[in-house]
Amino acid sequence: MGAQWKQKWRELAADQKGKIVGKLVREIQVAAKMGGAHPEFNARLSAAIAVAKKQSVTRDTIERAIAKGSGTGPDAVQYDTVVYEGFTPHRVPVVVECLTDNNNRTASEIKQLFKAGSLGTRGSMAFMFDHCGMIEATHADAAIDIETAALEADADDMESKELDEDETGTAARFYCQMANLDTVTKALKAAGWTITTSELTYRAKEYPELSEQQHEEVTAFLQGLDGHTDVHRVHAALK
16 A cells, blocks of 8 residues: 555465554554545545455454544544654665554664664655655556546646556556645546545655665565554655
8 A cells, every 4th residue: 555666465475464454454544534434525545445345354344443543433543653764775765654552662663673674774765755645546448548637637747557467447646746635536536547545655756776686675674664563654765
């Protein structure tokens, strides 16, 4: 969800299933907290629910997550958002978004993950990224022009995206100003696009050149970060 470097959810090892579900549930909670409990009026929540259903998250689990996030349930969620920045091995900039109920614990453990990764270092990297809205979507028409779709939806930029094995037609990724995320998402949906992701992201301005081996080492480091329970998203300048 939101990290272009990451392998597709279904490609992750079976023992990661619990962590995947946990992150999906947390995304639903955060989306409900930020935009309300009704997916028809909350594009981010609607996309999060769609992904959760695709991963076989049960209806009861989804409903409980919405109730907790929106504060309508008996145990409303209380998470703080904390952002960590640094370099992966081979000097690839990375921004790590965490949702936590214990800042001291999370800070200590993320620091240790950076130390454990060979040459991984903490530091200020946000200036190497654009903080923006990002929508991933598919369209049944394989011939649709994504540049025209972006223009009509008032998106600032777009790029083609590889289709999943069970998808047909056209897949694309659209970028917009943070304040326009909901508006652009709804415009694309009205134009016949199926929204799979609608979220705020950090888009790298430049991508370092890496050898195949270096790419594998960076990916392994990023997966170690992403596997932490409190890590919500990992954004890296890695194609």
